[in-house]
Amino acid sequence: MEVFLKPKVKPLIPVEAEVLTPDRFAGMKLSEIEGLPVYVGNRVEKLSDYFELEGSISEKPADQQITILGDASRIKYIGYGMTAGRILVEGGAGMHLGSHMSGGEIVVKGNASDWAGAEMSGGLISILGNTGDLLGSAYRGSREGMTGGCIIVKGNAGIESGIFMRRGTIVVEGEIGSFAGAHMNGGAIFIFGKASRGVGAEMRGNGSMIVCFKGVDSLLPTFIYNTIYKPNFMRIYLKFLFNTLKIDKAGEYFETPFKRYVGDAAVGGDGEIFIAET
Amino acid sequence: MEVFSDVVCPFCGCLCDDLEITVENNKIIKTKNSCAISLSKFMHHEDNRLNYPTVDGRRTDLVEAINESAKILASAKRPLIYGLSSTECEAINRSIELAELIGGVIDSTASVCHGPTIITEQSIGLIKSTLGEIKNRADLIIFWGSNPTESHLRHLTRYSMFPTGLFTPEGRKNRFIVAVDVRKTKLSRIVDLFLEIEPNKDFELISALRAIVRGVKIEAEQVSGIPINILKELAERMKKARFGVVFYGLGLTQSEMGDMNVNAAVGLVSDLNHHTKFVILPMRGHFNVAGANTVSSWLSGYPFAIDYSRGYSRYNPGEFTAVDLLERKEADAALIIASDPVAHFPASAVEHLTKIPLITIDQKVNMTTLLSRIVIPAATVGIEADGTAYRMDGIPIRLKKIIEPSEGILPDSEILKMMIDKIRVLKGGY
Ligand code: SF4
Numbered sequence: 001m002e003v004f005l006k007p008k009v010k011p012l013i014p015v016e017a018e019v020l021t022p023d024r025f026a027g028m029k030l031s032e033i034e035g036l037p038v039y040v041g042n043r044v045e046k047l048s049d050y051f052e053l054e055g056s057i058s059e060k061p062a063d064q065q066i067t068i069l070g071d072a073s074r075i076k077y078i079g080y081g082m083t084a085g086r087i088l089v090e091g092g093a094g095m096h097l098g099s100h101m102s103g104g105e106i107v108v109k110g111n112a113s114d115w116a117g118a119e120m121s122g123g124l125i126s127i128l129g130n131t132g133d134l135l136g137s138a139y140r141g142s143r144e145g146m147t148g149g150c151i152i153v154k155g156n157a158g159i160e161s162g163i164f165m166r167r168g169t170i171v172v173e174g175e176i177g178s179f180a181g182a183h184m185n186g187g188a189i190f191i192f193g194k195a196s197r198g199v200g201a202e203m204r205g206n207g208s209m210i211v212c213f214k215g216v217d218s219l220l221p222t223f224i225y226n227t228i229y230k231p232n233f234m235r236i237y238l239k240f241l242f243n244t245l246k247i248d249k250a251g252e253y254f255e256t257p258f259k260r261y262v263g264d265a266a267v268g269g270d271g272e273i274f275i276a277e278t
Numbered sequence: 279m280e281v282f283s284d285v286v287c288p289f290c291g292c293l294c295d296d297l298e299i300t301v302e303n304n305k306i307i308k309t310k311n312s313c314a315i316s317l318s319k320f321m322h323h324e325d326n327r328l329n330y331p332t333v334d335g336r337r338t339d340l341v342e343a344i345n346e347s348a349k350i351l352a353s354a355k356r357p358l359i360y361g362l363s364s365t366e367c368e369a370i371n372r373s374i375e376l377a378e379l380i381g382g383v384i385d386s387t388a389s390v391c392h393g394p395t396i397i398t399e400q401s402i403g404l405i406k407s408t409l410g411e412i413k414n415r416a417d418l419i420i421f422w423g424s425n426p427t428e429s430h431l432r433h434l435t436r437y438s439m440f441p442t443g444l445f446t447p448e449g450r451k452n453r454f455i456v457a458v459d460v461r462k463t464k465l466s467r468i469v470d471l472f473l474e475i476e477p478n479k480d481f482e483l484i485s486a487l488r489a490i491v492r493g494v495k496i497e498a499e500q501v502s503g504i505p506i507n508i509l510k511e512l513a514e515r516m517k518k519a520r521f522g523v524v525f526y527g528l529g530l531t532q533s534e535m536g537d538m539n540v541n542a543a544v545g546l547v548s549d550l551n552h553h554t555k556f557v558i559l560p561m562r563g564h565f566n567v568a569g570a571n572t573v574s575s576w577l578s579g580y581p582f583a584i585d586y587s588r589g590y591s592r593y594n595p596g597e598f599t600a601v602d603l604l605e606r607k608e609a610d611a612a613l614i615i616a617s618d619p620v621a622h623f624p625a626s627a628v629e630h631l632t633k634i635p636l637i638t639i640d641q642k643v644n645m646t647t648l649l650s651r652i653v654i655p656a657a658t659v660g661i662e663a664d665g666t667a668y669r670m671d672g673i674p675i676r677l678k679k680i681i682e683p684s685e686g687i688l689p690d691s692e693i694l695k696m697m698i699d700k701i702r703v704l705k706g707g708y
Contacts, residue, residue: 013356013608016588041355041610042381042587095597114596133596140595141400159535179538198481201538202545221498222485265496266488267545 001063003033003055007070013041014094015050018077022064022085022104025057033057050075061085061104073113079106082123095132098125101149114158115139120168122149133158133177136170146170146187152245159196162189165208171247178217184208184271190241192249203264203271211237213253213276223263223273230257234274279307282680287316288364288660291562291670292409292430292437304681306661313431320661326642328655329684340686343654344693347613347637348700350652354611354635356587357382360600361617362574363564365656366665366677369690370566370573373615374584376698379705383585383609386570387617389599391528394536395560396571396581397595398544405547407523407557409436409671414443415555418519420456422543423480423529424561427464433561438525439468445520454515458483459529471512476503478534484542487513491549517553527561562670565660569668604630614638615690616656620645639693656690663689 003025016039025033034048047053051068058064062084071091072078079087079098085105087098092110099118106125114132117125118139135157138145145164152171159177162170165187172180175193182201188209191199195212201220203210211234241250258274285297298310299320309320331343351357359377362370363386370386377384388396398404412419419438426433434440439450446452455469458480466472475483479502486501490513496506516522524547530539543558550556562568571581578584580593596602600619603609604627611634620628621644631649638650647653657663662683666674683689 013610014606039588041608042357043355140397140593143401179535182538198535198538201481201485202542218482220485221482221496221501222489222494224494225497264485265492265494266485266542268492 001056001058002065002067003030003053003057005051005053005066005068007068007072008050008052010071011040011050011074014074014076015040015045016076017047017050018080019047020066020068020075020078020087021080021082022061022066022087023082025066026061026064026085027059028057030055030057071110073110079104079125082106092129093127097127098123101125111155117146117149117151119145119147120149120151121147124149125151126154127152128154130155130174131157131161133160134163135161135172136165136168137162138164138183143183150245152247156193162187165189171241171245173247173249181208181210181271184210188237190237190247190250192247200264200271200273202267203269203273204267205270208271209274210272211258211274211276213249213278215275216273219261219273219275220264220266222265223261224265226260226262228257228259228277230255231260231274234258282678285680286660286667286675286677287312287320288565288658288667288677289316289319290430290565291568292433293565293667293669293673293675294432294436295675299680301681306681315431323641323658323661327684328640328643328647328653330686331655332653334651340654340688340693340696343652344696344700347652347654348697348704350611350635350637351376351380351382351613351697352701352704354380354382356608356610358600358603358609358612359384359615360386360612360619361615362386362570363388363567364616364659365690366566366659366663366667367569367573367674368665369615369659369694370570371577372691372694372698374574374577376613376694376701377584378578378586378591379698379701381587381589383583383587383598383600383603384574385584385598385600385603386567386574386582387564388567388571388582389595390601390622391563392531392560392567393582393595393599394531394540397537398540400581402541402544402548404544404560405551405557406559406671408673409438409559409669412521412523412557412559413437413441413446415445415521416523417446417452418454418456418515418522420458420522420524421465421469422458422524422526423460423531423533424525424527425457425459425463425465425529426525426561429527429563430561433525438523454519456512460533473504473508473512479503480530480533480539481535481542483509484539484546487516488542488546488549491517491546491553516550516556519554519556522547522550522554522556524556524558525561526558528563531560559671566667568670568672569666569674572668572672601627604628609634611635612637614640614646614650615694616640616659618644618646620649639690654693655687656693657683657687659689662687665689665691 019036064085073092102122111129117136136146156174178196179198241247300308483502547558578591583598660677664679
């Protein structure tokens with residue numbers, strides 16, 4: 001079942017709306033949902049102050065789709081902590097999109113802001129535009145970022161994407177900002193555009209892997225070159241990206257050899273950076 | 279004529295506490311032991327002063343200025359409080375109380391200087407020592423992206439280069455001094471080893487040093503413009519030092535990706551402690567910026583970039599830092615305490631600051647007071663008011679009051695207390 005939210009105004013002060021999840025909506029009446037609290041600066045306001053609501057509500061979160069018909073780039077925490085269901089944002093999304101989510105799916109047709117998918121543990125986030133900084137990262141002070149799930153960005157991603165990543169997958173089809181995958185301790189990042197400076201900085205290992213298809217701006221001196229080869233697992237990964245996640249670009253690299261670097265030696269890490277040799 | 283001894287200098291993070299100030303008829307006429315900055319600040323502390331409160335450019339009395347400020351802050355939805363680093367701890371304490379009361383965001387100037395230091399300190403800690411320990415013990419001193427000859431003039435003579443100490447009886451001779459910077463400076467001419475590195479390449483250099491300290495062979499011939507054999511020698515020297523120290527400054531924190539730089543530097547120092555004693559200290563600029571972070575941490579749990587809009591403290595640099603908040607045009611009122619953001623913030627942040635009701639508490643006329651709707655003059659902490667400040671190494675020191683402020687001019691903490699009391703009344707005694 002699908003509920004539609006039509007933005008009424010472009011808020012001057014961003015609205016914190018962690019209530020925008022299928023988990024919260026499920027089993028409620030539309031009028032109850034309209035009255036759910038959102039936080040705007042130091043005031044508590046109602047969801048209906050910012051959105052017109054229409055549609056039907058399901059009993060279970062998994063059957064619920066929330067569609068935001070327009071721009072939500074000043075709405076923070078969309079899909080925060082969601083466990084199931086689907087959210088579709090027709091425009092952009094504000095900070096902390098899908099942070100701490102553990103299941104379900106979010107699709108954003110526009111751009112997403114900083115901390116999208118931060119510390120998420122499951123589910124899928126697809127962003128058709130660009131994202132801000134700290135995609136799938138850890139919040140400051142935390143040593144564990146993303147611990148599961150998948151994020152796909154069709155455009156570019158900002159700096160410090162995937163820092164402190166522990167598990168899960170990030171795919172960026174465009175370019176990625178500096179220090180992607182810093183402190184990574186598990187998980188995989190695929191970068192189809194150019195990777196910037198500091199990729200994999202202080203990466204610890206634990207099976208963590210960063211794959212750069214269009215080279216790296218300047219690889220850290222503490223990543224030690226190892227070999228060039230066509231790893232079997234890479235082909236399996238690429239097929240998964242191509243067939244399941246529908247990343248067309250992955251199809252171009254089935255037969256590509258990769259240079260393998262191990263690091264970050266600065267911290268005694270044994271993570272891997274693969275750079276496509278095209 | 280009265281001579282005050284052991285006066286603490288309230289102008290930089292060194293907080294030199296050995297000044298001698300001579301006062302005659304409530305005027306400072308002489309200073310002893312001051313550096314050039316301190317001398318000029320003490321002797322000219324009366325220049326450019328704000329002498330009376332103003333509202334919309336109109337002269338008014340303190341009560342009206344407080345009432346008007348209280349009205350703005352009590353009704354604001356997303357008020358910002360910013361500054362704090364150049365005032366004493368009691369005023370910082372009150373600022374945080376005020377932020378909680380009005381459900382605002384509070385941030386200190388640390389967010390535009392040593393923010394990365396604080397982020398690192400919180401996530402992995404910082405191996406520090408006091409400046410006294412360094413003076414007495416350190417035999418290897420590394421200045422990384424910091425230049426005390428410009429910013430902390432007495433640092434070299436009091437703590438780090440020249441003084442004799444318990445285990446450094448011959449002063450300068452007992453210390454090997456290294457400077458790392460992107461250009462030659464006055465400091466680079468007097469050190470034993472100077473590494474002129476490529477701009478924005480600190481992280482790479484620190485990483486390479488860390489790897490070498492771990493015994494890893496680096497394949498590159500040079501890193502960040504420095505030949506690898508020089509790095510190897512430096513790494514050896516670091517491991518063999520009896521007591522090493524890294525003093526780092528804005529060159530490290532404010533170059534590209536400062537948080538990663540500081541993180542790496544702290545990591546290097548932590549690795550070196552497998553071999554010897556090594557510590558790392560930020561060269562904090564404003565005299566009480568360390569106090570702003572300390573007081574804020576013990577009151578709210580967080581050092582800077584704190585949001586009280588939901589009634590409890592939340593911390594997120596990048597979201598609740600003043601510049602970011604203003605650039606996103608979020609704040610709808612601002613209170614500036616002892617700082618000049620209009621002169622120092624990026625234009626995009628200043629632009630929003632000029633569009634919202636701006637209240638400034640300061641001693642002197644500055645760019646921010648010129649653009650403020652309400653201006654409240656304050657007494658100069660450490661000269662006209664006492665209070666506590668934290669030195670760059672985290673030692674609290676009591677500042678002295680040596681002269682009386684002009685009539686009607688109160689210290690920051692008292693102005694803030696009046697504002698809080700008034701806002702409580704407006705909010706119905708909450
Ligand atoms: S070094 Fe700093 S604290 Fe010491 S006298 Fe100079 S300005 Fe004052």
